[in-house]
Amino acid sequence: MKTLSKLKIINDPIYGFITIPSKLVFDLMEHKYFQRLRRISQMGFSYIVYPGAHHTRFHHALGAMFLMQKAVQALHSKGVVISEKEEEALYIAILLHDIGHGPFSHAMENSIVQNVSHEQISLLFMEALNEKFNKQLTLAIKIFRDEHPRKFLHQLVSGQLDMDRLDYLKRDSFYTGVPEGTVNAQRLIAMLNVKNDGLVVEEKGIYSVENFLVARRLMYWQVYLHKTGIVAEQLLVRVLKRAKQLSEKGIELPASDGLRFFLNHNINIENFSEEVLDTFSKLDDYDIISAMKMWVGNKDFVLKNLSKMLLNRDLLKVKVKTKPFPIQKIKEERAKLVEKFNISEEEASYFVFTGKLENQAYSMEKDTINLLKKNGNIIDVAKASDQLNLEALSKSVVKYYLCYPKNNKDSYRG
Amino acid sequence: MKTLSKLKIINDPIYGFITIPSKLVFDLMEHKYFQRLRRISQMGFSYIVYPGAHHTRFHHALGAMFLMQKAVQALHSKGVVISEKEEEALYIAILLHDIGHGPFSHAMENSIVQNVSHEQISLLFMEALNEKFNKQLTLAIKIFRDEHPRKFLHQLVSGQLDMDRLDYLKRDSFYTGVPEGTVNAQRLIAMLNVKNDGLVVEEKGIYSVENFLVARRLMYWQVYLHKTGIVAEQLLVRVLKRAKQLSEKGIELPASDGLRFFLNHNINIENFSEEVLDTFSKLDDYDIISAMKMWVGNKDFVLKNLSKMLLNRDLLKVKVKTKPFPIQKIKEERAKLVEKFNISEEEASYFVFTGKLENQAYSMEKDTINLLKKNGNIIDVAKASDQLNLEALSKSVVKYYLCYPKNNKDSYRG
Amino acid sequence: MKTLSKLKIINDPIYGFITIPSKLVFDLMEHKYFQRLRRISQMGFSYIVYPGAHHTRFHHALGAMFLMQKAVQALHSKGVVISEKEEEALYIAILLHDIGHGPFSHAMENSIVQNVSHEQISLLFMEALNEKFNKQLTLAIKIFRDEHPRKFLHQLVSGQLDMDRLDYLKRDSFYTGVPEGTVNAQRLIAMLNVKNDGLVVEEKGIYSVENFLVARRLMYWQVYLHKTGIVAEQLLVRVLKRAKQLSEKGIELPASDGLRFFLNHNINIENFSEEVLDTFSKLDDYDIISAMKMWVGNKDFVLKNLSKMLLNRDLLKVKVKTKPFPIQKIKEERAKLVEKFNISEEEASYFVFTGKLENQAYSMEKDTINLLKKNGNIIDVAKASDQLNLEALSKSVVKYYLCYPKNNKDSYRG
């Protein structure tokens, strides 16, 4: 790795200082594709519930890279060989793992584009950067795609105990002010080892792994799937869906050039060309919020009211249950709206809708977290735990929500 | 105070939980004027240096209100009488003290508007809200304007040791990751008392006050006046100045309705009507960033390049000295640009400019911090300190900066 | 409650400041019975593993009282009536709940005395103090003994979610540097309520309760039952057992007067007179360590070597398994010692021994943690959890340990 001529350190409230490991990493960070992540919120609209949660994808990427540096040190100290090239590739892969996120992160994956995941777009960005940076990202891309023979390198970037998860749990619990969701990343990393090119956790780290899984579960229910945050996210998805619907009908909506492009075109993985990628690279949270600020003046009942709700935090009510809501109930609620505002049932469906929340704290099917026993054997953590019954954690928990307007307010006036 | 039917608590990474003290406070928080503060960054462009610093005016206002609750409790426990009406007025005054901030906070005060301070606009908002809320804010406004006979109430809202400063120092040091800038707000508040209707600190709190002043000084030089942050702020001021200049020439620039209004009108305190206020209430950071994202495609050399610099964090270089920079030096740098890009000298002056940084940690002239001695006497903290020489802290420190383009990059290409 | 003439605040690294709620509480704290807790380590010999863990019973008692003040505030804000007398009684009961702990806490309960629990001794102290303080502790004692009709008051002092547990988990995780063992006491307390005079947690607090139980489990296995800590504790128990055995044989051992009394007498709950209590009140960690420092020079092989091991941290080896160790293995190890040092088998048994570790994170049998559903119903938390399978946590987990000397050192030389 070519090191920097001057030590660059970045302040981080969580880790203290983050050091930039190489010239190439620094140059990637300076690229506008990466700088754009400064304008993409890590937790979407969660700040509507947790006002401290305004941290960005940019910051999370730096944090995950910091943890990767610690992981490399820990593995080195145990005699695991990681070449300088592999090391730099790890830093690049983790730095760019989320670069494909669109505005407000997950909300975009099925509204702005059609069934394109952010991981796919991250890969497109990495390949574009690989061209610009003289093929120096080739190994990082291989690791990211899990095409490098040393599987543990990929697992450090993407797995059930990767540096991504360790950082986002720590960071999100920190910024939301939910301290019990924290994980002891330092200890988990100190327990890592490699066996048969696979990532393992030393046996005595079992309680830390349990704690990590339970903390993650808590963060899901208490934060990521918080019902008010869900309402906001669903409203956002529907604002964009409506905007797209209107655009398709030929109605011109005020929007930034970038956003207008995606409203006017159906982009899926097949037609995601280099030009599309460049347009995508101009999108961030600011395009969405600004558009909504213009749309509150629009004459379309749906677009106007959904935008207003989000901007003024005057959201729909929401109920959460363990069973699906009866269709009849939904129909009734919609009918009320149809009558009250003289709108179509389809329009009413933007304000009354139901959906599913799902959380699986641990998957026993794919890329399990493995413990390394003192005798050298390897065992899935879910089978090793004496009491906590981690198998229970591998069951999906499903809940259902119903969103509908508050009666006591008439925030729908024309 | 009419309490809330349900206890509302808000998570805060710094204080744990913030409780909303009354129905009226809750309703004010729900108003769109206040919700708008969610979209105004507390520290402007500082996140360009400190990537964690994305917290908002909204969050700071809640934090300052939390500290005010603690201050009321502390004073109560010492027998200081504060009526329920005064108490609620204090919470309202501190909650709304910054509501007049425009996008990116201070940068706006002399570009979007002409010599209108955010305090003046805060007052306009409070008066507008007072109308909407049945004159329930009258006492809060009196306290804010220092027209209430019990002066210490105003000092808690605005003074050299007010709840505003305590929160912003704590919060900014927390989010930037500069822990040595923190202050022990809890201890300072525990030391407060009232004497002759003036706020005082008990004598034994002197070291805490010293620490507070030195921490504030550190935060100024290390964070608020950090040279890279200054460049960003100055570029922002110049982007807007240029946009206004072009608008005045009749060139139509893409911008949100709100921003366009202020580009097209010269607003000062005299013509700041209710309609202007309502338009102002629609402005936030998103209008500015979105406008710049459109302006990177503009054909004006200055507007385009300044916008690009800010968005891609490819800033000007900056030097800081204790003496002013010679005019000759500035002229030379501008001349280089004129030649290189074939632009006018006036245009070049947007990329080469100088300015002054000033910091006074403590003022002995106005509203001093007073200690209450055991014998009942009162003394200015600057005169009580045995060693630290706080008088020295009351001298203004002035530095000068010079901004100019990097040579080694040609980020100015057409 | 008679308040203090001057506000007394005590610094605490965890909560910031602890305020003393009343004159009576202050006077109890000043009593030498309570001051003695400054010399009793909260976590016994755990500092041998976690060098930060030198906090005392004194500090824990203050912390638990602080949380009790928060609990009273939270319940008040929900309309639960707690009279001033009950409030002060709560503070006294929690302050004194551990006053009966002997040196090194739990190690004493079956060595210094015979089957007397620290709770029983706490009660004896409370009764003695009740005499000295004009019967002002009567209600506190009733609450402590669960003889007050309002059961929730007792549950706040002693139950599966009491202020004792909340503080010790928070404090022990803090001082050991095991941050993932922390609990969000503030949030759990904010979720408390009272239904039918029983303590309940509001339904939405379920994830916090789960987190609390899992954190407690982690603290048990990682800290309280850490194998090195267990060795130290077992050595301590055996040092005292040996000292008692020698005393019974008429061998005079150097020791403080207090310790000598308990070595020379068999004290159980029947003969625990007022005089015995006063002697007990003179015992603390210093008596034990000082005695061991003298005993390293004793000619008894067992007493000398056990003392040396503890003082110089040159402990026995330990293995932990989920099945009992075969008797044959133990016999073999003892035989080696008998031969090597020419000691009796009984003496060898002080250096080679086995035992059981047991941990039950939650009990469904007694005083369960109950959730208050929105419909007003009450449900055991173990039955409400959707996924975590808290019932699994209510199974006891048992492990077995074997302690035996290191071969490679001869720390037994005469």
Add this chain to the structure above:
Amino acid sequence: MKTLSKLKIINDPIYGFITIPSKLVFDLMEHKYFQRLRRISQMGFSYIVYPGAHHTRFHHALGAMFLMQKAVQALHSKGVVISEKEEEALYIAILLHDIGHGPFSHAMENSIVQNVSHEQISLLFMEALNEKFNKQLTLAIKIFRDEHPRKFLHQLVSGQLDMDRLDYLKRDSFYTGVPEGTVNAQRLIAMLNVKNDGLVVEEKGIYSVENFLVARRLMYWQVYLHKTGIVAEQLLVRVLKRAKQLSEKGIELPASDGLRFFLNHNINIENFSEEVLDTFSKLDDYDIISAMKMWVGNKDFVLKNLSKMLLNRDLLKVKVKTKPFPIQKIKEERAKLVEKFNISEEEASYFVFTGKLENQAYSMEKDTINLLKKNGNIIDVAKASDQLNLEALSKSVVKYYLCYPKNNKDSYRG
């Protein structure tokens, strides 16, 4: 450095994990001379004011070694050459820098021994260990004594900005719960460099240095020189002085063998033989507290009452002033005691006495903190600071205290 076969990590609440850098360091830590530091409180009797402050010299030594590892990394990254031998020597020197502290740290230097500083005794210990460890400590001792040509190595161990100070300020502020006394050790270390074999701080670190000096000053007045802590320390010095006086008169006092030796002999640096050192190595806080617990039953009025005061925290009153107390006042107070208890004036002087507190935050005379300017020049930090007037901090501040008995209690009864 011979590394450990197994990575040893130690939990620390402040730094997370501390790693032991080499086999030799590990073996030194295991030695009973070092293990003894587990029984010596870092802050003496300060826990009487700050109940959290029970951390030990053992823990501080580990913490300072951790910071030294960070300093070595930082200097390496700047191209400063430190050989492996020098590196290990640095770790040993900082680990053992305080090994000579007697019980309750500073209180012993002029009571147990005669004018022997703990640094001198540390050196004796290092030399004794050097014998036991095959001369492997020779370089560490040279660095400790400032006899190694590369002066900055000594400065890292002992100077105005050494790893000792950085750790104790951080640790003491953490355990006392005085967060505003903290220093950003990580940042200060990142700013270190070496110029002409002298330790320097890069110019931009000036605010961190200022903050460090002011934090240190605050810790002195608020914590180390807290008046109640001073009373306790002075009482302890006087208990031992009295005990020695009585011993000299031939009165046999109960005490541990180690303590009795020092009561019966006048040990100064001349007669501090190897045997004396070995006896000294058996002394710790437990000898002192245990002795006082026995002395509360002694018939000597002075010894008994001083011991009781300390154990039950029923201390003398204390006043602090900036001017000396008049002799007349002291005489009067003593006369009252003489009359009340029928004791000699000399005996009364143990309960009524005066003394001086002195604090100099920064010394400009010796081993100044030097800044490295961008032009390569070096300047004393006190001369570089623009505003804070660090020269003022280099003046000694002197205060005077007077201790005397409370009237309203008769804690002197026979």
